[in-house]
Amino acid sequence: MTEEVPVAMVPRAAAVVPMPRSRTAAGRPAVAEEQLAYAHLLDWGMKVGLLGLTVTFAVYVSGVLAPRVPLAELPRYWALPVKQYLAATGIHTGWSWLYLLRHGDFLNFVGIAFLSGVTIACYLAITPILFRKKDLIFGWIAIAEVVVLSLAASGLLNVGAH
């Protein structure tokens, strides 16, 4: 239980508009609402992502779903530069892995993409909180971060591997 009790501001040399400070019932400095919201979602997403990654890897190595690149042939490919690997295996870049989820190796990309997407979800969760608190600059920075991460995730940026 962290009942927040406002306390007096600490005078600061250069702080013009300091952040409001509050404390928990135990007298400790309270953590901001958006920071806690971010932490809770990150915690949940990280656990689900790591569990998913472990389960899909078990499916992969157990051979329950046949991999796109046979396990015994992997050592022929992992020493190649990525462009040669893609050309040799006929694998396409971007989100094409979604079409290959029936294969054990590409099933792992569900967990990898989930872990790589958790941060975007966290930013989306805190943006409304920041705007509600009229923290406009950070609200817009959060939106900019979502745009940057979404652009990276979009698959639009590539180095001409295909």
Added chain:
Amino acid sequence: MSRSVLPAWTGIVLAVALTTGVAYAAGAAPAEAGTSALPWWAWPAILFLVTFALGIVAVLGGVGGGVLFVPIIGGFFPFHIDFVRGAGLLVALAGALAAGPGLLKKGLADLRLAIPVALIASTCAIVGALVGLALPTRVVQTALGASILGIVALMLVAKKSEYPEVPRADHLSTALRISGIYHEPTSGRDVDWKIHRTPLGLATFVLIGVMAGMFGLGAGWANVPVLNLMMGAPLKVSVATSKFLLSITDTSAAWIYVNNGAVLPMLVVPSIIGIMLGSIVGVRILARTKPAAIRTMVIVLLLFASVRALLKGLAIWN
């Protein structure tokens, strides 16, 4: 007690060296021929053992797993550096995601400090990742070796300041209201902090982001000195915010590697599991170790790996 721990410690480092040596011996020649002297399953098994040891070393040495992973795995395993960098980013990302929630909830990592820094670092990490994947392998290896040497130099010369003196917050951090307070359990008091030199610090994260994306190293080795020594955040806040920051910076770069095909689950998953289990063990024995001795060993390990990367890049030792 530390006398009894040190030999065990040395054993861990020797285990890393021995296993990577075996990996190199078994993998160096076949890497060119496109076949392996070992069955396919031996590689993820060796990778798991090495990353488990690296996880322990990373925690005890106070460095991120990514900075050890890329030069060591890239230098002594038969995997191409493209896939090693992709795996390195995901290893650093997984570690940051695991540590982030606790650090945020305790108020040690500061979201307000991280958000502006993360926007710059993550944008530049995309650029770094794109450039890194476009460059010839030898150029990347050489640049990686040189960068690791630079990191070693930074580790040797950079001092840390528990509570840096910040006489006056600068205008930008004041306008952005970047300041905070956290409870320090060792002293039982609340630590009020603010930062300065924010424009310079933010500009430095341009370079940090590019390097993180280009080499897949994670970036704790650079984040902490900049946040702590340059911007004046307390050491605990700097370390915690740096760790959390990696979850954002590495996310953007990781997507570039995923979308360009440079991620092999067979490298990524054993590495993530190995390094995370190693970190758990490392945390348990952290209290019984001599930090200075461990740090020296980490520096020696990094020096060796950087020379290996340089020589590989310069085609002297393939």
